[in-house]
Structure formats: C-alpha cells, structure tokens
Amino acid sequence: MPSELKSVLKELFAFKKYLIIVAITGITGAACKGYIALFIQQMIDAASNPDKLRSMAWVGVALAFGIGVSRYFHIFLMNMAAEKVSQALRQKLQTKFMKLNLKFHNNYAAGSGGLISRTMNDIRIVHDGLRLFADLFSAPLVFIFLIRNLFVLDAQLTIYILFVTPLLAIFLKKISRGIRKYSIFGIEQLEKITATIKESLDGVRTIQAFNLEKRMETRLKQQGGDFIYMRRKVHALIESMGPITEFIATFLILGVVFYFSQKISLGLATAGTLIGFITALLQVNEPIKKFQEAYVRIQETRVAAARVFSMLDEDSEVEEAQNPIPFPENWQTIQYKNVHFSYGEEKLLQDFNLTIRKGQVVAFVGESGSGKSTLANLLARFYDPQKGEILIGDRNIRDIQLSALRHNIGLVSQDVFLFSDTIENNILAEKDGPDHEGVERAAKAAHAHDFISRLPLQYNTQTGERGNLLSGGEKQRVGIARAFYKDSPILILDEATSALDSISEEQVQRGxxxxxxxxxTFVIAHRLSTVQNADLILVLNKGKIVEQGTHSELLSKKGEYSKLFEMQMR
Structure with missing residues (x-):
C-alpha cells in the first residue's frame, strides 16, 4: 500500500469505534443485498402457493429494513469519521505552520495562499476520498455475496461472466495512473489560484492605486484556464469507465436472457431462476460501479494526501532541546559567538561576535540587508544560525525551553499585527482570562489609554482584520501596550516608528x-533620530560591525554613521 494511504489510514484508525460499526453495518447490508436475488427466485417459484408467499413477505420486510438501517449507519459514521480526520489534519497543519521557521515561510513559493490551499483544498480532497473508503470496504463484500448467488443459480454461466473481470481491472489500473498524473498538476494549479486570490485581497489598495485590476484578472484567468484543462483530463478519465461498464452490463443481460430462454424451453430452468439471475447480475453492477468510483477517486486522495503529509514531515522547524532548561534568572549578558547565517545563497552574517550587557539599549543601523533584523530574529529563535551560538548568561538559547525564551522577549515591530478581536484581548495576548486593571495599566504606560477611552466600546472595541479599524499610530500604541503587559526583560524594537507621521511618532516614542x-533593548532603525539616546550604536554592513559607539562618539569619527546621519538630516 502506498505510504500516503498508510498515513491516512493511520489517522482514520484513531476512530476505531466508528470503524467497527461501519464494518458491522457494511457486512449486514452486504448480506441482506446478497440474499435479495435468491429471495426473488423463491417468491416467483412459489407464486402458485399463496400461503407460502404470505409467510415469505415478512422476510422481504426484514431484508428491506436491514438494508435501510445498515446503509444509514454505514454511510453516516463513515462521513463523521472523515470529518474528524479532516479536522484533525487541519489542526496538525496549523500547528506545523506555527512551528516552521521564518525562513521557510519567507521562501515558500506560493506564500500563505499556498499554505491555505493545502489546509483547505487538499484536505477537502482527502475528506472526499475518506468518505469513499466505506464503498471500498462494502462494495467487494456485496460483490462476493452476489457472485455466490450467481453460482447457486447457474455456476457454469457465472464462470463465463467472470472472464470479463480481469479486463475491467486492467483498464481501471491504466486510468488510475492518468488520474494521479493530472490530479497533482490540478492541485498545484489550485494552490496558485488560492495564492492569487489572497494576494488580490491583501494588496487591494496597491492594486487600485496602480490600476492593476486587469493584470490580476488576467493572471487569475490564465491560472483558471490551466486548472480547468487539468480537471477536464481527470473528469474525462473518470467518466470513461461509465460507457464501458454500461456496454458490458447490457451485453451480459442480453446474453443471460438468451441463455436462460433456451434452458427454460428445454425445461432445464424456471422463470424464477432467470429473474433471480438477472436481478443478481443487475445488483453486481452497483458494487462494481461504486468500487470503480471509489478506487478512481482514491487516486486523487493519494495525491492530496502526499502533499499534506509532506508538509507535516517538513523539517524546517525550530527544534526544541531534548531536555530543555528554564530561562536563566541571574543572567548579565547576551553574547553572539562566531555566528554565521545565510539566507539561501546570500550570506547575511559571517563570524559575528557581540556582547550586550543587561539593561543596555543597543541600536543597530545600516543599509537594508546588512543583518539588523536577522540578529533580533536569531535571538528569538525565529530561525537558528548555521554556525556559532547565542548565549543568555552562560546558557545557549538552543538549550532553553522555546516558549520560556520567547516569553522573556517582547517585540514591537514596524507593522504591528493585531488579531481580529477586542483591544483588551490583543493586549492580553498569551494570557488566558480577563485582567482589565492590568490591561488598563499597560495602556496608560503606552500612552494608549486616552484614545481607547474615546472609542464607543473602549477596551471592547474590535480592531478588525490585522487591526485595520485603527490608525497606524493607534495600532502601534496597542502593540506597545501588549509589550508592557508581557513585561519581558528583553525587548526588540524593529523599525517601530518608521511608518508613522511625525505626530504619531512623537506619541509612540513617548510610550x-x-x-x-x-x-x-534591541533597537533596529533606519531613522537615526530615534537612536540618539542608545547606550551603544552598532553600524552594520554586510553582516559585520563597521563602527560602534554612542551617538556623539560616532559623529566625531566622521565615518559611516556620520555620513548616514548627515544624509538624513538633509
């Protein structure tokens, strides 16, 4: 069995209680269906005996009841198991995405839209395939019971009919290969479509500003055309089974009628045998069709499942230490020792060394791509260096429990991310449960309380998606309040005021x-006016410290910092 199907079945077998009932009802339904042809033969042959017919009626009612009840629970519970497996996989994917490092997220070709496609579109295909596992189980059972009936009614004719089965199996195998081939292209194209739609929504302001509506429409139209082409191939292959099956079924029915007509004329068979055999033969068509459809659809499931589990197996996680230690209490320094970090083929840091004392405000300045944000991201272990180590006190941060490390690092970035929730819940962040006094205290310290108090619902005001119901300065102050509430000993300010106007910047700067x-505090800044009071300013160029000192010391050197400062002042 292919590895991706084994992985799906492993998830499915987590719901054994459901599967046991699915199996029992499948066997019950198959047995009832299998007996119908023999029951019809017996009824027709007993047509001359009214008393016997009346007594047999109860058997017919029992068969109908057994088929109806078993089918309900067989399908219902299989659907519920499929829903639970699908949701479990979505949760696993989301958990995985949250653990994957920033390098993976930044490099993933289809972006967040592609990850959404894996979570929604791929798992929907897996879900549809799981629903058909019930047919893969019950259809062969029904087939076996019906073939048994055919042997009971006429063994010789049944053997002739079974010669057709290998031909169907060969054809089905060929079709399956084609479906897997085109399915993977179709799913990849759907991922591109999802990414384009998300990009259109995220960038709607830029799209409208630069009149890019037609370009985005054309891109989606081209991607949609490619997707439709692939789906047409898949549907053509799937539906090609129908005419072949119908032709064989019709040919067999006519052959059976001709065969039994001769036997009846010679007194070697009864009308009941003819009708019973035809009934069983018509019934055989149903499980064959169901098995064909299930088997064919499972090929799409295999492709989608392979994509889902390849993502779950992705090894770009920030690894937790086997025996993690708590965050050190009495640390005095943060040290970067011989740190090397490359982003793809680009070397951002090479043999980087730095010691920061506890309580220092250290500013990192330099051109874009000089490694400023990388230093902060490495400290929070958003990704790890290829070589070297980072120490807090005498402890390598790789040995510290990841959640404890990040709990002790506060972050205020240029683009503060607010969840679509209330202002209070955004400030509370990782804390569960209400703490209105603590939230208000943090908001006052961040100079955010005044504007929050003027809002109609105050701290219960919804911020909207990514905080779009608040202005830039308001979002930034809520972000600062969140950092206040977290009260971490280490703080990263990543371009925290660069996107603000002068009035908003002044209010945010006070906070x-x-x-x-x-x-x-790590201050990452392009605007040198915001770092003049730092205890230490480091000028970076291509991942190396080219100058360091206080604002006044660096100006007096008339070096790189002085040039940058004079340029900005002009």
Missing part, C-alpha cells in the same frame, strides 16, 4: 521610552 526603562 517606547517608558517601555525601554530597565530592559535590555
């Missing part, structure tokens, strides 16, 4: 100055 007091 940041309060937040920085008593904390070890």
């Amino acid at each position: 940041l100055e309060t937040l920085m007091k008593g904390r070890t």
